[in-house]
Amino acid sequence: MFHHSSKLQYEVRCDKPNPAFAKYLQQAIGGIEGEIRVAMQYFFQAMGARGNPKYRDMLMMTATEELSHIEFLGHAVALNLEGAPVEVTEDAAKDPVVHAILGGMNPRHVLSSGLSAMPVNSNGVPFDMSHVYATGNLAADMMANATAEGGGRVLASRLYNMTDDPGMKDMLSFLIARDTMHQQQWMAVIEELGGMEAQLPVPNSTPEAHENTEHSYYFLNTSLDEPTPEGRWTSGKSLDGRSEFTIREKPDPLGQKPDLGKAKPGSGAQKEQM
Amino acid sequence: MFHHSSKLQYEVRCDKPNPAFAKYLQQAIGGIEGEIRVAMQYFFQAMGARGNPKYRDMLMMTATEELSHIEFLGHAVALNLEGAPVEVTEDAAKDPVVHAILGGMNPRHVLSSGLSAMPVNSNGVPFDMSHVYATGNLAADMMANATAEGGGRVLASRLYNMTDDPGMKDMLSFLIARDTMHQQQWMAVIEELGGMEAQLPVPNSTPEAHENTEHSYYFLNTSLDEPTPEGRWTSGKSLDGRSEFTIREKPDPLGQKPDLGKAKPGSGAQKEQM
Amino acid sequence: MFHHSSKLQYEVRCDKPNPAFAKYLQQAIGGIEGEIRVAMQYFFQAMGARGNPKYRDMLMMTATEELSHIEFLGHAVALNLEGAPVEVTEDAAKDPVVHAILGGMNPRHVLSSGLSAMPVNSNGVPFDMSHVYATGNLAADMMANATAEGGGRVLASRLYNMTDDPGMKDMLSFLIARDTMHQQQWMAVIEELGGMEAQLPVPNSTPEAHENTEHSYYFLNTSLDEPTPEGRWTSGKSLDGRSEFTIREKPDPLGQKPDLGKAKPGSGAQKEQM
Amino acid sequence: MFHHSSKLQYEVRCDKPNPAFAKYLQQAIGGIEGEIRVAMQYFFQAMGARGNPKYRDMLMMTATEELSHIEFLGHAVALNLEGAPVEVTEDAAKDPVVHAILGGMNPRHVLSSGLSAMPVNSNGVPFDMSHVYATGNLAADMMANATAEGGGRVLASRLYNMTDDPGMKDMLSFLIARDTMHQQQWMAVIEELGGMEAQLPVPNSTPEAHENTEHSYYFLNTSLDEPTPEGRWTSGKSLDGRSEFTIREKPDPLGQKPDLGKAKPGSGAQKEQM
């Protein structure tokens, strides 16, 4: 069960409200790199967690923290929208600066939300829950979570660079820090379970008989004119410790030329297809 | 530039066409765990790759392979739809078996595609490109790719279990194998670049001055009644080698109680808010 | 800031796990009538609340409660999925009952989530945040909230009828009760502010000079052959107390026939349009 | 059956074409607060209406009116796009005013529609029909409709403030007026049926035995540090006349700690979860 306390997890100050930056910040709320995504992702993973219950607890605790991140970012958006124009006068309509502000902001911050945050990204596209990755497989989920936090910290770093407002920079430096921890915490689960060697390939429970292992360890060079880009993935022991990496270049197709024959009567095709 | 040869990358046999399994297979084509996603993800990452060009080449080569996976899976869907009913007779309408088949298949496999594959998942929801993760950050992208392949191999393993058709099992055992390689190949890039210690936190180019490092290494226990779930993430050296993990329990909020004051005249609020 | 305690807000029992009912329950999680929607709607309204802060507090408290509803419903979905098949044997493939179960469940409950809840509706369509209505106008928001809870209670009542599982019925009877309270609580805000007469038309801050009041109080009968359906809306004092309702039948258009003239050179039209 | 006459329901004049305002106006066409939504919502409610047929007629008549609103707003968008640039010269490319115009308009108004209206909102996001609320429950639908019209009038009032064009203001003052009537007309249905006391809780046909009424009339304070915000919803007779409002503070969870146990073999989880 969830509870709430009235103060924000971190203080939000906005020295120079900027409606364009409000639009940018929306990416951290409703973008695929944003906080709604991680809050819901960890929450749904927790609800489906099977196995050692400590991972469930860990997921729920961080899901709860991410809800608090939505909250202070939402406040930051509203503070940046203080000062956005809500009425256009004849003079304003002629002013290129006003045009630039209006062009640079999300019109729905005036029209739809009345100067407050929305669950959308910086293009105004609503977040959709297809981005909540929760597979029921612990390693797949931990990777997905570290990925989400990596994307989140990239975003927070870019936002930090796109503002010169000290309050916003301070808030973002907190987010950058928490994203550091969260990246590590999910990868630490994998390390605790024996690291990549033990956890790969995901799922590690697939019986070997279900895998055509002849095809499991070669890098396929599908290029007609480029040499294989060599690296850790083209030679040496595989990361799961089961085999050696090799290379397969200019591969011949292994299958047939597909042919579906004629269309069935009654199937809605043209007569010429039947 | 892309080229094509007429045979499939891998042979597809379907011994017992099954329209319900055709619906299931769609998840591997148009699901978030599917092949359209990885093909497009690696393609867009390649187009935006900066730095050592070998990673660009590697991405494009595997993007090209994934297009071939869409192709043979698409053929597998069509083969499973051979035998689906396209006309309902009075007798059929009374037959519970026919009802079960009709109920179990995707109606659009008859109504919209005329017995062939669609770029949709197993619920019939079209794939949308918001799932193409390409950040311009190499480590974030490699993590995203390993995640996608982990999800893909989980899916392929589940599909393997949900069919008893030998041809389908054979095709899926090939997919399971390639997903093994692809998971490893993306993680091998990270290993080649010094492993997690060198690559974390993502992005590793964020100046330390942009991070409020006081908050970077504690696990936050937001639960009111649960002890902290202890593990690799609560003590010991952080995975980036920069610090030590600690715990913060029952944390007090660090910020203010948010207050936006009164609504502006002309902002479309109720009078009582002004 | 959010906090969590480890027990569910309400107890969940599932006596006869039923994968089809798991699919049905998803509507209450990720449907437009569901709990993600109200949780996020009240949360975003709270973050944008201006005016008397008690409404902000009220919104945040109920948002927090709704998060707890997602949580116990998510558990209910997982419990209903215990017993769903994860492997298909040759015998099973021939069994019409198994076919019916497979046809009746959401395939992604096996393929994607591994037997747990997803943030999707009963068709498997992911929830998207465009359904979070938060206008910055208190009365509009209260109406939207009462609407959402009305739809939610309709749904919960239908779900109650669609199961014969005593545990599920018990859980739903709790949801039905809370939806009762939530409907009333939002309408009570309007009553406290003077009721419909004071709050309509929304927004009540629009200056009368911005409204062509000649058109504000007639019911427009756009039918060519039906008499006006008479009722409270065709005569008597208007609900805002400002005027009297009247009727306008078979109305003549008040505007011009639209004509955009020719297409511009360079605008990409056909020559014949220029 | 529908019919059409060639003139607009209301006259549209645009004195100073403004491509940025064209983008803003799109919210009133393809936004969730817009006319496509209400036209389709009333239409689908009418098609599903059961009970007294006069409500069906009323819904269809107003659906028909809303189609006419789409029509004149679409014309208004096209008129505002007269004067938008369709060719960029070298000089134009250097001009910050042109940059501001291009930045402020929807690029698809040139690229996709060739200077005319689209069924999208002011962010260019296409309207999707998930926003058509039609529940089969008369009171739920009436509430949804009044909500939609409240949102619509808030939007029209904001658009009125965001333009200084007299023609646009005139058109919007008509819309504001019709939204006044439509809000009232849907609430008048509820009043005619006995008002909130008779219609709440929605659905009023749910047998009391299906409701755990012990939980139906308390406001739940989920905050750890805030007193309950008191008001009409915390004491006094409930709006349905069945009970008294009370308060429940710092509630203890009523349910169990959820535990799903181990993952099943064959379910695609990691070995460590089994």
Added chain:
Amino acid sequence: MFHHSSKLQYEVRCDKPNPAFAKYLQQAIGGIEGEIRVAMQYFFQAMGARGNPKYRDMLMMTATEELSHIEFLGHAVALNLEGAPVEVTEDAAKDPVVHAILGGMNPRHVLSSGLSAMPVNSNGVPFDMSHVYATGNLAADMMANATAEGGGRVLASRLYNMTDDPGMKDMLSFLIARDTMHQQQWMAVIEELGGMEAQLPVPNSTPEAHENTEHSYYFLNTSLDEPTPEGRWTSGKSLDGRSEFTIREKPDPLGQKPDLGKAKPGSGAQKEQM
């Protein structure tokens, strides 16, 4: 301006209500091949029509007709849902026939709409307005419209085959007929304007100097192992009468190998990319 008369454009009878067929019919309402799409497509094209106004009138008249098609199909869906179960008893839960019915129907036809039509397709995916194609180019629009009607008639023919209900077959035979006319009417516009030779390439107003005509008339064989499939498109006069078709086989790339160099400082990439 729109008007309505109370009777349906065509009579709807449903002799054997079938909830599964109700789901199928939804494709004709809210599918991309359905009536909402064409109604809105013609409507938006009409609102943006420039040039000879008779095409505008024609578009609006047929848009109006398509609204009437939505209406009778919506009634057909509701009639097919008469008889769908709204309550599940213990006996029913054990009955495979009931399971098949429940599995075969759209659960939201009970849960969300209360036994009536929804603006969704046969998978329950809501229609979204991105499918409204209106380019401002008359020929492009006419092609899009003929395409939509072609898809619509394919669908109606398939639906005809998927039911044995005489009333449904009768209604669909009317739809098939109207789709015949509508296909032809849009292609007749092209014929009236001089046929394909005059109208191609679309747009025919693009100055020849804007086209690298060296590449305008060859069929590109991108296959490594297949001969060029010969036909009307590989030799003979081009359809616009401007040139001759030719073939280009195993083409060499004409461009460079793309190289974006290093990532910029401050751009959020990994250090190794800079």
Added chain:
Amino acid sequence: MFHHSSKLQYEVRCDKPNPAFAKYLQQAIGGIEGEIRVAMQYFFQAMGARGNPKYRDMLMMTATEELSHIEFLGHAVALNLEGAPVEVTEDAAKDPVVHAILGGMNPRHVLSSGLSAMPVNSNGVPFDMSHVYATGNLAADMMANATAEGGGRVLASRLYNMTDDPGMKDMLSFLIARDTMHQQQWMAVIEELGGMEAQLPVPNSTPEAHENTEHSYYFLNTSLDEPTPEGRWTSGKSLDGRSEFTIREKPDPLGQKPDLGKAKPGSGAQKEQM
């Protein structure tokens, strides 16, 4: 099976990088008129092709070409983003030119992709695969393809006009040329199969007994006040050669007034509807 060569199909030069034009170009990648759409559309049509295999080959060859178009357009976007700001200084924040640039570009080109192409349109809306039209009917598909290419060439022509960069104009003149060919190649299939007379109505395999031909050849004038717009579609031989076009004006409805009666007990309606 797909293969790749390392050079682009066509050379891409960008003389004056322009982040706003990068946003515009996205329409040609991820818009409904763009290259992802046609690549995937031809690919899925090829996978479902039944009948003469040469059409399958033709589709796959052109699908492969379109993948190469995505590739060079993606490079063009990245080149236009060179020079976009990734850091905002205090001075920059005051500069209206910088504001105009920031307002005119897609913020996600910095925040999400780090200066490279995304699979989104010029509004930042991700492409979704519902736009992949593949019906299993050859004529319907050919029409859909010619439509897509018509829309594509309209877009490319508009983009040509919206830039003054010689490199971009050169690249677009190649695209315009290929779109010319592709339009013609799909229509040439129809011509080869006997032209419109033989192929209409689509599907031409629908038995005449399934069509109420009384309604197949009249233009329906649904207007109350406009005369029928006369043209090729109102008189003369129908395009399929089967009949003559006629006109039906001010049509009377042929159907009943719909009436669903009362709502069922247990269906979640209000009591007043039962």
